[in-house]
Amino acid sequence: MSDHSDAPVAPIEAFEPPYYVAVFSTIRTQEQDGYRETNARMEELVKAVPGFLGMDHAQTPGGLGITVGYFRDADALTQWRTNEEHRAAQRRGRAEWYERYTLHIAKVERSHGYTRE
Amino acid sequence: MSDHSDAPVAPIEAFEPPYYVAVFSTIRTQEQDGYRETNARMEELVKAVPGFLGMDHAQTPGGLGITVGYFRDADALTQWRTNEEHRAAQRRGRAEWYERYTLHIAKVERSHGYTRE
Numbered sequence: 001m002s003d004h005s006d007a008p009v010a011p012i013e014a015f016e017p018p019y020y021v022a023v024f025s026t027i028r029t030q031e032q033d034g035y036r037e038t039n040a041r042m043e044e045l046v047k048a049v050p051g052f053l054g055m056d057h058a059q060t061p062g063g064l065g066i067t068v069g070y071f072r073d074a075d076a077l078t079q080w081r082t083n084e085e086h087r088a089a090q091r092r093g094r095a096e097w098y099e100r101y102t103l104h105i106a107k108v109e110r111s112h113g114y115t116r117e
Numbered sequence: 118m119s120d121h122s123d124a125p126v127a128p129i130e131a132f133e134p135p136y137y138v139a140v141f142s143t144i145r146t147q148e149q150d151g152y153r154e155t156n157a158r159m160e161e162l163v164k165a166v167p168g169f170l171g172m173d174h175a176q177t178p179g180g181l182g183i184t185v186g187y188f189r190d191a192d193a194l195t196q197w198r199t200n201e202e203h204r205a206a207q208r209r210g211r212a213e214w215y216e217r218y219t220l221h222i223a224k225v226e227r228s229h230g231y232t233r234e
Contacts, residue, residue, distance in 0.1 A: 011142030025128030058175035106223035
């Protein structure tokens with residue numbers, strides 16, 4: 001999964017557990033040619049995965065970016081992980097765009113949302 | 118858990134699963150009196166919880182903030198969730214600082230890190 005830059009201004013809702021989160025935290029390099037286009041394409045692709053529920057993204061200017069993808073089940077994640085175009089983007093990401101990243105795949109046991117009245 | 122503002126510039130490492138993540142995504146209000154001080158105090162408190170592993174934070178200016186806390190096990194999370202000073206901060210957060218938030222508690226099954234050579 002890649003960061004994305006046109007995130008909505010509200011967090012994704014709390015879905016009914018169980019579901020999966022993919023937490024992707026990144027520091028990017030100075031070399032960002034092609035990043036934006038690839039990122040937009042990855043968003044398009046992940047939205048087409050059956051069981052994809054949505055994503056949240058936050059980006060500290062010059063600092064850490066965190067993208068959290070939400071998936072209904074492990075099968076949806078497997079489909080996304082093994083997508084060939086996604087894998088090619090990951091390879092390019094390691095070669096050019098990312099200084100460092102960490103990915104955590106986790107099964108949600110409990111969730112909670114709050115919206116001000 | 119609260120956002121924090123002095124996050125390190127690299128993401129937390131990938132720990133050996135299983136461990137827990139608490140993903141806290143927020144939109145804040147215009148009313149931020151006392152937020153920074155409380156946030157600093159919450160960071161101090163959570164670091165004292167046995168089994169707390171670390172946290173990542175990213176903040177889009179004027180947009181979404183995402184804090185991800187990492188915990189060794191469910192007991193560590195329970196200890197943090199039931200901390201009285203933390204609960205008081207949560208109540209104040211809902212009353213003053215947060216327009217909207219979502220919290221997802223999830224057990225990590227797989228993780229992976231990359232650092233550029």
